Amino acid sequence: MQASDQNFLNNHHYCPCYAEDAGTISAGEAIDLFNLAGSLLSVVGLDGYFKRINPAFEKVLGYDRATLLNTPFMDFVHPDDRAKTGAEMEKLQTGQPTLYFENRYRCPDGIYKWLAWTVTPIVRSRLMYAVAQDISDRKALETSARQHQERLQFALQGSNDGIWDWNLLTDQVYFSPRWKSMLGFAEDEIGDNLEEWSARVHPDDLERVLTTVRDHLAGETPFYVSEHRARCKDGTYKWILDRGRVLYDATGRAIRMVGTHTDISDRKELEQQLKTARAELERRVQERTEQLQETNAILAERETLYRTLARHIPNGSVVLFDRDLRYFLCEGEELKPCGLDPEEMVGKSLAEVFPEEVCRTLEPQYRDALDGLPSEREIFYRGQMYETRAVPVRDERGEIFAGMVLTQNITGRKMIELELQESERRTRSILDRSEAVIYLKDLQGRYLFVNRQYEKLCGITNEEIPGRTDYDIFPATVADRFVENDREVIAKGTACRFEEIIPLPEGARTYLAIKFLLTDNNGRPYAICGISTDITERKQAEEILRGNEQRLREIIERMPVLINALDERGNFVMWNDECERVTGYTRDEVIGRSELFDKLYPDPEYLREKLHEWRDRGDNYRDWEWKIVCKDGATKTIAWSNISADYPIAGWASWGIGVDVTERERTAAILRRSEEKYRELSEAIEQFIWISGPDGSIDYCNRYFYTYTGLTPERILGGTAIETVHPAERDRVIEGWNRARDRREPYEFEYRCRRGSDGTYRWFLGRVNPTFDDGGRIVRWLGRAIDVDDRKRAEMRLQKQTLELERLNTALQNAAEELTRRNQELDRFAYVVSHDLKAPLRAIANLSEWIEEDLTGELSADTRRNLDLLRGRVYRLDAMIDGLLAYSRVGRIKTRPETVDIRRLITEVLDSLDPPAAFTLDTRVDVPPLQARRLLLFQVLSNLIDNAIKHHHRSDGHIEVVAIDTGEEYEFSVRDDGPGISPEFHEKIFEIFQVLKPRDKSESTGIGLSLVKKIIDTEGGHLSIDSREGEGTTFTFTWPKAPLFPDTDAR
Known part of the structure; x- marks a missing residue:
């Protein structure tokens, strides 16, 4: 270990990266841990520089150690992250640790890497201890x-x-x-x-x-x-x-x-309507079948009656009448319900039995039968509908001797026919409203019926369609496919599905056609029904899905986790890029083989135990760690998760997702040691630190809490510390805590806490944060509180001072209003004075001109010179009055800022001054159009340029006007090559009425430069002079980029 490392360790023994006492870990071991850590460990000063970094910084960011230590770390931070990084630094400077924070650091190649930080500040040492992780891959x-x-x-x-x-x-x-x-x-x-x-x-x-x-x-x-x-x-x-x-x-x-x-409301409604219509149709068909069966029975009975003339006729009757239209035989059950007695009818005529209106219908039919003309009629009698059929009755010679009328009550049949017509209308309406294309063809392919959707699709009406075939409507190649599909339906005798492509003017559309046979009562097919649904969008979606599946496979192959799969025989069928990177084995070495297990797990006993446990677990487990041996011989820990049972994939008997947790295990050990140090740190700092359960009951408090409050662990743990809170704040603290617990959000609060030693209260700033488990449930609350009593009392003093300032501000506003009133009075006074003074001056000037005109030729040279001198003094006094008025109005006259083009403004100034022809003037303007009060800037430039012309000792003088942008303001200068001004007069020339030449030799009023200075001072600028006698003069002034009163009128 180098001496510098040892000294640093000795001077910062409280760093959580090192041990506090030799009993835990030695200083050398601490240095080794610091340098060997895979995480980015550092000690950072509150001045913004790294004080110490471990080698992981150089490895991850790519800079050498000297660059990282000698450069403010904010220079490496991405520009978009600097504001939030600065805000986090401000929190750290108050002693508040950073549990998690992300930002981007620039590497030498210009690429930025994402880092996740955990930082603990030690304010008294002006240091921070930081741990960072490279999360760039996760961010990507x-x-x-x-x-x-x-x-x-x-x-x-x-x-x-x-x-x-x-x-x-x-x-x-x-x-x-x-x-x-x-x-x-x-x-x-x-x-x-x-x-x-x-x-x-x-x-x-x-x-x-x-x-x-x-x-x-x-x-x-x-x-x-x-x-x-x-x-x-x-x-x-x-x-x-x-x-x-x-x-x-x-x-x-x-x-x-x-x-x-x-x-899908429309589809559901259509399905319900079709279901109802189908049920109704089946019911009607059943009723019609029953009616037909009944009719057949009646016909059979009628035939028997014809043969025997002695049977009852259900719902009908048979009568025989002679040529006089008199009945001589009447039989049938239907006569009595009609109010007719068969026996009483015999011998009576038609007119004697039926009302006149019925006779008018039946008599012609009867006579037609007697004339040999069979006929049928429908009559309405006594609320029932009857069908009458009259035929002649011939004798053995074939001569007609009577007529016979078979009468049938057809009321029920008529009602069925009407109901069937209504049912057909409703069915047609449903079919026409369907979004599907529906059609009927006979077994020869001729259309029988199409719905409205078919009409719109093919441009042919239902009235035009009967008898046409697919070849009459579609191109031959399309019709061939349709006919082939129809034949398949006929051959199979069951419903079939087909995807049929129909060319349309707007482009081809794909339809899913369901075709089935319609059969009669004997089960014989007589027609083909087709229902075709447009599935063009669905087919397009399927194409997109297939593309997505391909992209998903590419994603799986490139995902930064290990993904592999086995088939039923135990051979590998998936081995993604991460598997290759972690193990060193390529796909070509793995796919289709099973012997890789022996290479990855060379210990037979270990592999046998794992496979046995795998059989017990099945294909549904999470984070099961296996030790593998890579191709280079390195041993790594992989956490495997298998969800094959929940999400089976065809061809993959078992598949899993693995994460290389080798580094995580090493990091976990370091973090455990770091956690121990942080706990020691919490015991050492002078802040309240506590941990409570989900319900708020306290599980842990640090030593400072017990020292300050005088309470014991036995009294606090398992309960709360509300008794230490000032009675005035207890309800507010409890209410805020309950709200934070209900909303599952952090809670920050200020309160006064009682000190156990003397019973006094001091202000504290507390904050609690919830910690959640993987299921989103709160498992604990982490709390801390810092002593802010000095700050709180300073805030109270500041509040008192603020009230005093508000009172003074009100007084200043009243004074300003009084000053405004007096300025208005001064404006009125100045106007009156200027008017009263300038009027007689104009009269004197005019009078001298009239005298000179009236005495032309009689005036002596001295008299003429005196008159000129008189007018010059008058003009000077007039100019002096104008100057005084302008000087008095500076800062009081309302003018709004506007956009001013400096080049154009200088041109206007020169046009107003009319310098001598031999004078030259250069301009250099390097400023954009600016926001300023145009009149005031015009007066400044006009006075300075006019002075340079008026006081020049030559008629061929040179003037240079320069305007530049200095960054914070604009700078203007007016430079001439005139006689110059001695330094002792540099202050005097800005005083009002001060001139450097005798007044009888100069027309100057002595107001121009004082007016210039007052305008510049009022607008927030600065005026200076650089001049030596005989070396010319340079006036330089600055002008603010933003007016002092941008949103209001200046006065």
């Missing part, structure tokens, strides 16, 4: 999985189905917008819990659906499929096809269940 897998999930969700959204995603760990459920809108709800009207679904399942369906879900969760079914009714927002129900599947994590634990939600 998460990204890939998320992208796959997004693609899947996009595909599902395109199908117009609803989507649901049930988190089995948190019991939260995601319902897609389509899921909600399918039931008539808006996006925000349904929450994210399972009750939103179960409460809407029809009560009659709920238990069946829940049983289906439980069966799938138990692994008894490969998929969850349910057809049930779901209640809509308006209270109605829709039939829903619900399909889903459970997703498992790498350990085989069920974590999610996702699926789709399809509205």
Whole structure:
């Protein structure tokens, strides 16, 4: 061990990576553990530099040790992660440890790696002890999985189905917008819990659906499929096809269940209508058959009556009449129900037996029979419908001597015919409303009937279809396939399924055709019925599924876990990339062979024990660790999980998923030792640390808690410490704790805690966090509290000072309002004074010009010079008044900021000044258009450039105007090559009315530069001068990038 390592160890003996006493581990061993650890171990200063790192840093990040130690660690952090990393540092500086935190570190090749950190701060030493793990591979897998999930969700959204995603760990459920809108709800009207679904399942369906879900969760079914009714927002129900599947994590634990939600109400309604129509049709056919059988019986009886003239006629009668239309024989059961007595009818005429309206119908029929003309009529008599058939009766010579009328009550038959017509109409309506294509052909392939969907598909009506064949409607190649399928149905005599492709103008469509024979009462087939359903989208989905299966196999082969499979003979049939990487054996060495077991497990006794245990466990186990010997001779530990029993795959008799946990075992040992050190640390720090069970009963408190409160473990453990909380805070603390426990969320609170030594109370900031098991249940609460009494009292003092500042601010606002009022009065005064002074000045100037014009030629040179001098003084006084007004208004006149183009502004200034023709002016503007008060900036540049022109000692002077961006502000300079200004006058020239030349030799008012300085000061800039006598003058001023009052008028 180097001396520097030993010194560092001695100076930081409290680091959780090292032992506190020689009885646990030596300093040299601690250094060895630190250097040999596979995790990234470091000691970091609160100044942002690594103080010590182990070699794992160089191995993972690729930098040398010096670079990592001499560079602020924030320089390695990804720009997008620096803000949250800085926030985490602020928490650490308060003494709050980081249990888990992720960010990205840049490697020399520009690639970023994901690191997961656990950090413990030691504030008094301004150090932090950090452990990091490289989780880049896991992050890449998460990204890939998320992208796959997004693609899947996009595909599902395109199908117009609803989507649901049930988190089995948190019991939260995601319902897609389509899921909600399918039931008539808006996006925000349904929450994210399972009750939103179960409460809407029809009560009659709920238990069946829940049983289906439980069966799938138990692994008894490969998929969850349910057809049930779901209640809509308006209270109605829709039939829903619900399909889903459970997703498992790498350990085989069920974590999610996702699926789709399809509205099948129309299909269900059609199925019900078809079922009802079929039942009705069968009933009608049965009734019709019975009626026909009854009619046949009647005909047989009638034939007997003709032969014997002595039998009763069911529902009918036979009468014989002579040429006078008088009855001489009347028989039949139907006569008495009609109110006729057969015996009384004999000898009576037609008119004597029946009413006049019946006679008008029957008499022509009777006479036709006597004339040798058989006839049939239907008459309505006494609420019944009768069919009458009249025939002549001939004697032995063939002459007609009488007529015979056979009368049949056909009321029942008529009603059956009407009902059959109505049934046929309803059936036709159902068939026409079906989304399926339905058609009938005779056994020769001629169409008998097609429904409306067929008409729309093929552009031919049901009236035009009879007698046509497939060759009349489709291309010959398509018709050949249809005819061949029809022949197969006839040959087999059973229903057959076919996939038939139909060319349409918009493209070919694939239909699933179910064809079956229709038979008569004797079982003889007389027609073929076909029902074809469009499955084009389903076929496309199957193609996509096959592609997905191929991609899934590629994913399995490239997944970062070991996946292998055995066939029935024990030969390997799957050996993915991770198996090759971990064991060193390639697929070519493994697939189709079983002898690899002897190489991976060379110890026969170990292999025999494992295989025996495997037989006992079966193909359903989790995280079963096996020791394997790799091709290079290294021994590794693999945790195998086998779910073949739950998810069998064809051709794979047994398959498993393995994770190389060799490194994890070593890391676990290090973490156990680290946990012991952290526990020692919790006993050493001056914070409350406690652990409680799910119900809040305390299991552990650190030494500082007992020292501060004066309580004993016997009094605290198994109970609570609420008695130490100030009575004023107890109800609030209990209420917050109950809320956190119910919501299963962290809870942070401030409270006063009683000190056991003197009974005084100090303020503490406490926080408890729940810890969950794999099933999402709270197993414990971790709590800590730090003494914030000094901070709390400082906050109270600050609150008091804030109230005082608010009072002073109110006073300042009142003073500002008074100042505004006085400024307004000053503006009015300045206007009046300027008007009253400038009016007589203009009169004096005009009067001197009139005098000069009136005395032209009479004025002496001295008089003319005096008049010129008079007007010059008048003009100077007028300019001085304008200057005074401008000076007084600086900071008080309202002007809003606007976008100013500096190049254009300088051009306007020069146009307003009109310099001598020999003057030259250069500009260099390197600033963009800026937000400023244009008038004020114009006045500044105008005064400075005007001074440079006016006070130049030559008529061919040179002026340079420069504008640059310094980063924080804009800088302007006006440089001339004039006579210059001596340094002793640099301050004087900015005073109002100060000039460097006698007033009789200069037209200056002495206000321009003082006005410039006041404007720049008011706008938040700075003005300076650089000049020497005879060397020219440079005025430099700065201008802020943002106006001092950007959203209000400046005054």
